[in-house]
Amino acid sequence: METLRVLELYSGIGGMHYALKHSSKASAKSHSESGISGQVVAAIDINTTANQVYRHNFPGTPLWNRTIEGISLDEFQNLQFDMILMSPPCQPFTRLGRQRGIADPRTKSFLYILNLLPRLSPLPRFILLENVKGFESSSVRQYFVQILMECGYIFQEVMVSPTSVGIPNSRLRYFLMAKISTESICSKSKDLQMSLLPAETESSVEPSLSSPQKPVTSSLEKEEEMEDRVLYKLETTNDAQRKLNQNRNLSIRQIQDFLEPQENDDMDQYLVPSYVLLRYALILDIVKPICRRSICFTKGYGRYVEGTGSILQCDLETEIESVFKNLDQFSEEEKLQQLQGLKLRYFTPREVANIMGFPKSFSFPDQIPTRQRYKLLGNSLNVVVVTRLLHQLLSKW
Numbered sequence: 001m002e003t004l005r006v007l008e009l010y011s012g013i014g015g016m017h018y019a020l021k022h023s024s025k026a027s028a029k030s031h032s033e034s035g036i037s038g039q040v041v042a043a044i045d046i047n048t049t050a051n052q053v054y055r056h057n058f059p060g061t062p063l064w065n066r067t068i069e070g071i072s073l074d075e076f077q078n079l080q081f082d083m084i085l086m087s088p089p090c091q092p093f094t095r096l097g098r099q100r101g102i103a104d105p106r107t108k109s110f111l112y113i114l115n116l117l118p119r120l121s122p123l124p125r126f127i128l129l130e131n132v133k134g135f136e137s138s139s140v141r142q143y144f145v146q147i148l149m150e151c152g153y154i155f156q157e158v159m160v161s162p163t164s165v166g167i168p169n170s171r172l173r174y175f176l177m178a179k180i181s182t183e184s185i186c187s188k189s190k191d192l193q194m195s196l197l198p199a200e201t202e203s204s205v206e207p208s209l210s211s212p213q214k215p216v217t218s219s220l221e222k223e224e225e226m227e228d229r230v231l232y233k234l235e236t237t238n239d240a241q242r243k244l245n246q247n248r249n250l251s252i253r254q255i256q257d258f259l260e261p262q263e264n265d266d267m268d269q270y271l272v273p274s275y276v277l278l279r280y281a282l283i284l285d286i287v288k289p290i291c292r293r294s295i296c297f298t299k300g301y302g303r304y305v306e307g308t309g310s311i312l313q314c315d316l317e318t319e320i321e322s323v324f325k326n327l328d329q330f331s332e333e334e335k336l337q338q339l340q341g342l343k344l345r346y347f348t349p350r351e352v353a354n355i356m357g358f359p360k361s362f363s364f365p366d367q368i369p370t371r372q373r374y375k376l377l378g379n380s381l382n383v384v385v386v387t388r389l390l391h392q393l394l395s396k397w
C-alpha cells in the first residue's frame with residue numbers, strides 16, 4: 001500500500017488525522033480500491049490546549065506549536081508532503097462574524113498558504129479543506145479556487161451535514177477536495193474544474209459528490225442558520241414538524257447509540273442548573289435517547305444556552321409537553337420542581353465526541369476542564385463525514 005506524506009494544518013485536536021486513519025483502514029478493507037494510506041508528517045496549530053490533546057492522542061506525530069505564517073517555504077518544502085488537510089479558522093466567514101473574509105486578520109495564515117502553494121515543488125497531489133457554511137460565497141474561496149486552477153488542480157466542493165451519513169446531528173459544513181490533474185500540470189484550462197456543486201445530501205446516506213444542485217435553502221440549512229442565532233421565541237409549528245420528520249428518518253441512528261452508560265455516578269455534574277432551567281427552559285433544544293436529531297454542538301456548549309447544542313432528557317416517564325404546557329401557571333418553586341423532574345442534562349464531552357465520530361481510543365488528558373473540552377470539540381469536525389470524503393478523494397478520482 002502506498003503511504004502519502006500528509007501535512008495537517010490548523011490541526012486542533014486532530015479530527016482530520018482520525019479521518020485519515022479511518023479512511024486508510026476503509027481502503028485497506030475494500031480490496032478494489034487503490035489502497036492509499038497516509039502518515040501525518042507534521043501537524044501545525046497555535047492553540048496550546050488543543051496541542052496538549054493532540055499530543056496525548058498522537059504522541060508519535062511531529063506537532064509544531066507555531067503560527068503557520070511564520071513557517072518558511074523551505075521548512076514546508078523539506079516536509080515533502082503529498083497531501084494537505086486543513087480547517088482554517090472559520091470566524092471570518094460565519095454569518096454572525098462580520099464576514100470580512102479576505103480583510104480579516106484571521107485569514108492571513110490561509111492567504112499565506114495560498115501564496116506559498118504555487119511555489120512548492122512538487123505540488124501536493126491532494127488537498128482537503130473544511131470550513132463553515134458561508135465560505136462558499138467568500139472572496140477567500142474565490143481566490144483559493146483561482147490558485148487551484150492556476151496550479152492545475154481539479155477540485156470539487158460539497159456541503160455535507162452528518163445527517164447524510166446517518167448521524168443524528170446537524171453540522172452543515174463546506175468541503176473542497178482537490179487533486180492534481182495528471183494530464184497536464186501546467187494547463188490552466190477551465191475544463192479542469194469539476195462540477196462545482198454545493199450538494200446538501202440531507203436524505204441520502206452516502207455523501208454524493210456528484211449529486212445535482214439542490215434548491216438553495218433546504219429545511220436543514222434553515223436549522224443550521226439557527227445554529228448561532230439567539231432564539232428568544234418559543235418553537236413554531238414548523239419547527240415542531242421538522243423535528244418530528246427528522247425523528248422519523250430511519251436512515252439516521254438514534255441518539256442512544258452515542259451515550260455513555262447512564263449509571264455513571266458522575267452524570268449529575270452535567271444536569272442543567274436551576275437558573276438555566278428557570279430562565280431558558282423554553283428555548284432549550286431538548287432531545288430524548290430515542291430521537292434521531294440534535295443541533296450542532298458549538299464551542300459555547302455548556303456555557304451559553306441559546307443554540308449551542310442539544311440537551312438530553314433523561315427522565316422518560318414524564319411527557320415534556322405536559323410539563324411545558326402548564327409551566328406559566330406555576331410558582332417559581334413548582335416550575336423548578338416540574339422541570340427538574342425531566343432530568344435535563346448536557347451531553348458529556350465523551351458523548352459529543354462520539355456523535356462527532358471520534359473513536360473510543362480518543363481521550364482528553366485529565367487536566368483539560370470540561371468547558372475547554374466542549375470548546376475544542378465545537379471547533380473540530382465530524383470525523384465520519386471527513387472519512388467518507390477522504391476515501392472518495394483518494395479512491396474514486
Ligand code: SAH
Pocket residue numbers: 010011012013014015016044045046047050066067068069087088089090109376379380381
Ligand atoms: N480541524 C481541527 C480544528 C480546526 S479549528 C480539529 O479537528 O480540531 C482552527 C484551528 O486553527 C484552531 O485550533 C486554531 O488554534 C488554529 N489556528 C488559527 N490560526 C492559526 C495560525 N495562524 N497558525 C496556526 N494555527 C492557527
